[in-house]
Structure formats: structure tokens, C-alpha cells
Amino acid sequence: MKQETIETARLKVLHYLDRAGIKLTPQETTEIEITDLGLNRLDEIGLGLLVYVNTSRVCAKELVLFPHQICPEHKHPAVEGEPGKEETFRCRWGQVYLYVPGPTTPHPKGRVPDDKKEYFTVWHQIILNPGEQYTLAPQTLHWFQGGAEGAVVSEFSTTSRDPFDIFTDPEIRRVG
Amino acid sequence: MKQETIETARLKVLHYLDRAGIKLTPQETTEIEITDLGLNRLDEIGLGLLVYVNTSRVCAKELVLFPHQICPEHKHPAVEGEPGKEETFRCRWGQVYLYVPGPTTPHPKGRVPDDKKEYFTVWHQIILNPGEQYTLAPQTLHWFQGGAEGAVVSEFSTTSRDPFDIFTDPEIRRVG
Numbered sequence: 001m002k003q004e005t006i007e008t009a010r011l012k013v014l015h016y017l018d019r020a021g022i023k024l025t026p027q028e029t030t031e032i033e034i035t036d037l038g039l040n041r042l043d044e045i046g047l048g049l050l051v052y053v054n055t056s057r058v059c060a061k062e063l064v065l066f067p068h069q070i071c072p073e074h075k076h077p078a079v080e081g082e083p084g085k086e087e088t089f090r091c092r093w094g095q096v097y098l099y100v101p102g103p104t105t106p107h108p109k110g111r112v113p114d115d116k117k118e119y120f121t122v123w124h125q126i127i128l129n130p131g132e133q134y135t136l137a138p139q140t141l142h143w144f145q146g147g148a149e150g151a152v153v154s155e156f157s158t159t160s161r162d163p164f165d166i167f168t169d170p171e172i173r174r175v176g
Numbered sequence: 177m178k179q180e181t182i183e184t185a186r187l188k189v190l191h192y193l194d195r196a197g198i199k200l201t202p203q204e205t206t207e208i209e210i211t212d213l214g215l216n217r218l219d220e221i222g223l224g225l226l227v228y229v230n231t232s233r234v235c236a237k238e239l240v241l242f243p244h245q246i247c248p249e250h251k252h253p254a255v256e257g258e259p260g261k262e263e264t265f266r267c268r269w270g271q272v273y274l275y276v277p278g279p280t281t282p283h284p285k286g287r288v289p290d291d292k293k294e295y296f297t298v299w300h301q302i303i304l305n306p307g308e309q310y311t312l313a314p315q316t317l318h319w320f321q322g323g324a325e326g327a328v329v330s331e332f333s334t335t336s337r338d339p340f341d342i343f344t345d346p347e348i349r350r351v352g
Binding site: 020022024028052053086156158 | 334
């Protein structure tokens with residue numbers, strides 16, 4: 001990504017967090033991470049993150065999705081003898097469509113790019129509105145997408161080890 | 177506590193969470209826990225809690241302190257071979273005074289009831305304003321108090337096992 005793309009996205013993420021009523025320190029405003037997962041199509045696929053804490057036991061972060069922006073399908077494998085990452089998503093602002101294994105939801109609200117369709121294999125839809133949350137068991141395949149206004153989502157989880165994440169799309173490499 | 181005291185406190189907690197911009201489901205509004213730690217002096221000692229998730233690995237909750245209300249000194253011991261609870265407090269609204277082991281802070285902002293002074297033994301002060309946070313290592317003795325307007329604080333931690341908490345004040349029993 002171009003530096004300008006990252007900076008523009010970072011300012012947008014700050015605006016979303018502000019609308020969600022989430023206060024940051026000045027230092028944190030500089031620590032917002034923008035990732036396009038190496039695909040260079042941030043408007044469609046990618047997200048903004050602010051990691052509050054990530055120790056050897058616990059992780060908490062805010063995730064920001066722009067309207068219809070997708071965090072693509074992946075799962076968190078067992079690492080070093082520990083079960084995979086367990087995570088709870090709690091919608092704080094906007095709306096998020098979360099997809100997990102289970103009966104395919106007819107007429108899902110999520111839309112994925114035509115050229116990437118094959119890399120979205122789970123279509124059981126859970127819609128999270130502000131105040132609603134969902135806990136994923138370790139190793140659950142999942143993907144999610146911001147609604148029409150985008151979304152701010154808190155994630156409470158065990159340790160994040162992003163480089164170990166397994167994405168369905170082989171083109172994805174999780175880079176900072 | 178009288179049922180009326182609990183209900184009044186619960187409504188106040190809802191008001192604080194609302195001012196902090198935190199959205200709840202209707203179900204969650206009924207799940208807010210008010211504890212006076214068995215001392216029956218809620219205005220001085222106690223807190224409101226909303227547990228979002230508490231699994232065998234991860235816990236997240238919101239804590240609400242009324243003005244000058246104290247969560248009294250305690251620590252989280254190792255339980256069943258696991259290190260004690262590790263917790264991060266993140267102030268979302270208001271101000272919280274947190275006390276941990278370390279050099280005693282001269283002229284601390286916290287005040288404790290005269291008859292309970294001996295049960296507050298750590299006086300190294302950390303003031304958390306909205307957006308500021310602090311991570312406690314397991315088994316760290318600590319207590320905290322709401323500032324002049326009270327506080328809303330997110331807690332991200334390993335599993336909460338409240339019945340195992342060790343309070344300095346022997347009169348305290350952690351009850352629901």
C-alpha cells in the first residue's frame with residue numbers, strides 16, 4: 001500500500017472510533033494499524049486495528065471495518081501446544097456481518113468480490129448490532145464484513161499470533 | 177443489600193454506561209451485577225459489573241464505580257496450577273485512581289474510610305483518564321477508586337474466578 005493510502009485510512013479509522021465514543025491516548029492514535037492483507041484492495045478487503053494489549057495470555061483490540069469492507073475467511077490454529085485463539089467479537093458501533101460454519105443463510109447480507117468467491121466457504125450468517133457479541137471457539141473458520149455504515153468491533157481473545165493465521169485465500173499474506 | 181438498593185444502583189450503572197457510549201442488549205441490562213462485597217456500605221465500597229464473556233481462558237467486563245466508590249485491596253492467586261489472573265484496566269469514562277505496590281505516592285487522590293485504613297496497604301498511585309490503561313501482573317495487590325465523577329473501566333483479563341480472590345480486609349466476602 002502507498003503511504004498516502006495508509007494515512008488516509010488511519011484518519012478514517014480515528015473518525016470511526018470517535019463516532020463509537022472510544023477514547024484513545026495521543027500515542028494510540030499513532031499506533032493504529034491498517035492492513036490490506038497484502039491484496040492491495042483495501043476498500044474491499046482489509047481492516048483497521050488498534051491493539052490495546054497482547055500478552056502471552058490475553059489480547060484485546062478494536063477492529064474497524066469501512067462500509068462493506070471484508071476481513072477475509074481464516075482460522076486460528078493451535079500454536080505451540082496451545083489450542084487456537086478463542087475470540088469474542090462485540091459490535092460497538094454500526095453493524096457487522098459475521099460468517100461461521102453452519103447451515104448456509106439464504107440471501108446473506110454479505111457480498112464478496114466475484115474473483116474471490118471461492119475463498120469464502122462458510123455462509124452461516126450472524127448479524128451483530130451495537131451491544132451484540134459472538135464468541136468463536138478455537139479453530140472456527142470465519143470471516144466478517146462491515147455493514148452499510150461500517151463497524152467498530154471490540155475483540156476479546158487469547159493471545160493474537162497473526163502470522164500463524166490460516167487464510168482460505170492462498171494469495172493472502174498477513175503483513176503489518 | 178436491600179433489593180431496592182440494588183435496583184437503584186443498577187439504574188445508576190446503566191446511566192454511567194450510557195454516558196460512556198457503551199451499548200448493551202436488553203438482556204444485558206438485566207445482568208448488571210452490583211456488589212458491596214458483603215460490607216453493606218455500597219456508597220463507599222463496592223462496584224457495578226457487566227461480564228461480557230468469561231471462559232476458561234479469557235474474560236472481559238465493564239466495571240462502573242460511582243464517585244469515590246472503592247474496589248478494595250485484593251489480589252488474584254494462582255488457581256489449579258494456573259498463574260493468577262492477569263488484568264488490564266482501561267478507563268473509558270471519568271477517572272479512576274489505581275493503587276499498586278511501589279513507592280508511596282505523596283498526597284494521593286484516593287481516600288479510604290477511617291475504620292478501614294489498615295486494609296489499604298499499597299499506595300503507589302496510577303491515575304487513569306479516558307483512553308488510558310494499565311496492565312497488572314498476576315498476584316499484584318491492588319485497589320482502585322472512582323474519581324469525582326465516578327468511572328467506567330473496561331477490564332480485559334484471563335479467567336475471572338472471583339471466589340478465589342484474596343482481600344486484605346478479612347471482613348470481605350465476595351458474594352454475588
